[in-house]
Amino acid sequence: MRGGAPDRQVVRKIHVWFAGRCRGLPSIPPMTTRRTFLLGTGAAAAGTLVATTATAPASAEPETRSARPDADRDRFTIAVIPDTQYLFDQDRGDAEPLDAALRHLVNRTSADNIVFTAHLGDLTENGSKSEIEDVGRSFRALDRRRVGYSVLAGNHDLDSRTDDQRGRTPYLDEFGPRRFRDSPTFRGASPDGYNSYHVFRAAGREWLVLALDWRMSDKGFAWARGVLARHPKLPAVLTTHEFVHAGGDGKAELSDYGRRLWEGLVKDHDQIFLTLNGHFWPPARSVLTNAAGHDVHVHITNYQDRYYGGSAMIRLYEFDLARNTIDVRTYSPWLLGKRSLNTLERREVELTGDADRFSVPIDFEQRFAGFAPVPVRPERPVRQLLVPGTVAYWRADSLKDLSGNGNDLRQVGTLTATTEHHRDSPSRASRFFGKEGYLSTVDSAPLNRLTFERGYTVEAFIKLPAGFDHPWCGLLTKLAPGAAAGKTGDDPKEPLCTLNVAGGGGLQWAVFPKNRDGMSTNWGHELAEDTWWHVAVVNDGRHTKLYVEGSELLRNPSTPATGIATAGDPWLVGAYAYDRIVEKSFHGWLGEVRIVDRALPTERFLTAR
Structure with a gap:
């Protein structure tokens, strides 16, 4: 990498240390009267257990013209794409897995009511101009359909020793604010261009997404606080490259930079109820308590250590406001679209570990009551x-x-x-x-x-x-x-x-x-x-x-x-x-x-x- 990139052997040693640290962790009859029925069966009724079965992912298919998401349905989906860096690594990569994933998301917009897509950084391995341009071409599949999405820089997309005041880079040239001028969700970026925010409409209300740089400066933190202050009633999802990693018990815990982000932004802003990051592996999740005493769900998702650089695995966060639940599932559209699978591919089509397929119970009305309470309906005469x-x-x-x-x-x-x-x-x-x-x-x-x-x-x-x-x-x-x-x-x-x-x-x-x-x-x-x-x-x-x-x-x-x-x-x-x-x-x-x-x-x- 140009511009004073860190020594590649040092970076490799850091990656090996993290991989070793995380390896092995748990990834009634028609003529019967009411009275006869009562006397014959007894009054007590057993409780019931309701089981739900998630819908199996649809196979990938050629890109087609898709319907727009339904902004009023109380079921909607946020799609998440973690680190794709090994797919864009000089002459060693392969864009097709990501292309298949993006086509799949476009084609499933209506069926899954996908309202937004977020990439979590490390789009590329070396952050070179050619790699960044290659991945930029893949994302044109979303640009052409005016799909709302965000990207952010990971440590492999630029000089990892710098923060968001680093100036011009190939990443900024390709994924800076100009790219999103026709986006239906893009609302603005920090003056440096490395942090952005998006607003999408779903379930009859607006939601905020913060897409934050790998390392924010004090100016970046101030900008993010300003965005939240200008949108005080919007529930917010924070996306960044590094925040939490899998701890020794398999649960997510804050990294050193994550603690700075927690103390400087997340803890005191009750709007942020969900954070998503990549960078480390294996995936993990946990729940932290903010200054208001409310839950913040923190999730790490990254599969670059798995077969074929993660096979462009995507994660769907399926919000169901009627059930007060977010259902999460993880799969590879690229593998789903293949007619035949080799031995390793068959293991990767869909992941069902505790950190890959799960449900998050959230009473949305109660959780958001502190900053966006539902108006009490007035008494009617x-x-x-x-x-x-x-x-x-x-x-x-x-x-x-x-x-x-x-x-x-x-x-x-x-x-x-x-x-x-x-x-x-x-x-x-x-x-x-x-x-x-x-x-x-x-x-x-x-x-x-x-x-x-x-x-x-x-x-x-x-x-x-x-x-x-x-x-x-x-x-x-x-x-x-x-x-x-x-x-x-x-x-x-x-x-x-x-x-x-x-x-x-x-x-x-x-x-x-x-x-x-x-x-x-x-x-x-x-x-x-x-x-x-x-x-x-x-x-x-x-x-x-x-x-x-x-x-x-x-x-x-x-x-x-x-x-x-x-x-x-x-x-x-x-x-x-x-x-x-x-x-x-x-x-x-x-x-x-x-x-x-x-x-x-x-x-x-x-x-x-």
Whole structure:
């Protein structure tokens, strides 16, 4: 390397020392009634373990015109490319593995919703003009498609003894700010050109990427702090060449320069929740705690020590905001695209070690609350919730029917007023039902006599306590049994209508409709405890569907069920009755309840934005 490069024997000895230091480290039947089912099987339900299977990587293919990423999907991917230096080493390299990886990322933009790609430095072995130009040609595959990506300099891309004030280099000529002037994500670079930042949009918000030089000067640190200060609400991913390495226990720990970077930038900037670096091997990961007391996930990924210089291995960070998880997988698109593989290649197609394929649990809303809290949805006035057809509307701070239809409630036993509520609840209160108290419509309530033959929508906000063990407790139930309305099918002692929390926290809607002698029953899945849920029952005059959080559930009957039979009896709120005897109160929190005499679309639910 020109310009006072370090002695190659010294560099080789350092590499051998690190390789030696890290080597060896762990890289139910149709006619069964609800009551019979309960007695026959017991109320307790076993917990379930949900297993997820990652999608297998798609094979590499010729570059094609790809769709743009979807900025609003709550699943998106950041692609990471670690050290490629051995692929660009004078006359000893091979650009095809990296070319295949970049084609693959372009072609998978839509399928994997790849919103950004980051290279972690050491693009080349010697940082010569010809090597830098060669790797620059490979990255034109991303330039042509206006794909958002970043690169940064590693110690092999320039004189490793210098910091970001080193001046002009072949690296800066090829990968300086001018290259990114048409990039959809590039937002700026430090005056020296060696540090840059990018902003991409995903999951309906903006995210920041800092791509920092191998060695930052004091000016570089000041520039990076300035970028974060100008974007105080953006969650940030920091990429650099050196930060952590694998320690003796296989977990990532800060290098000497990494400690400077941690103390001078990362620790005091809560926005930085993930750091990615290469340089050392083997790969490793760990979690550090910043000054705000929050997690910072630190990951090293580098495979240059493996077959064919790492075979242009890529790592995908698949963010899933609905599951509060980042799923990580590592594979070689170049090898995937081959028709046949040799003995060594077969071992490298996809890596599944603990540091190569794993999941990172992150409660994104909670983690980002310190710098970008989700605005609290304001309480909505009653008049906004009285959609046409509303026949009853009850909030937890009153026994009055707020619809004005006279369907007032009376309280039986003891209930506790709380401020607990679903985040999308129009009001800010609930009642806690402690297995004894409940509510009932007054005898004169018009609701008692309604049959809902045009359809209905019943909505409620509920939360089950941790350790819930009180199955078949009612949320909303008619007091009179089926026999009181002349129904003789199934068990005529069952209530004319009931919305229950069944065993394991699953929902059940069981009704004697007007058009049938027997019951029509909908079943829901088991609901997580200690979590607020919006539940809804919607009937369009013929068919009934259960919804949770606006999502239609599976076990909804196709046999027509019209209306709700009645004997002019009261509705119980927070209780279940059998043969007119109140057997069980609800156990948990119950927020507001609304009943409408027609089918509402999900966009008109109480949770609607």
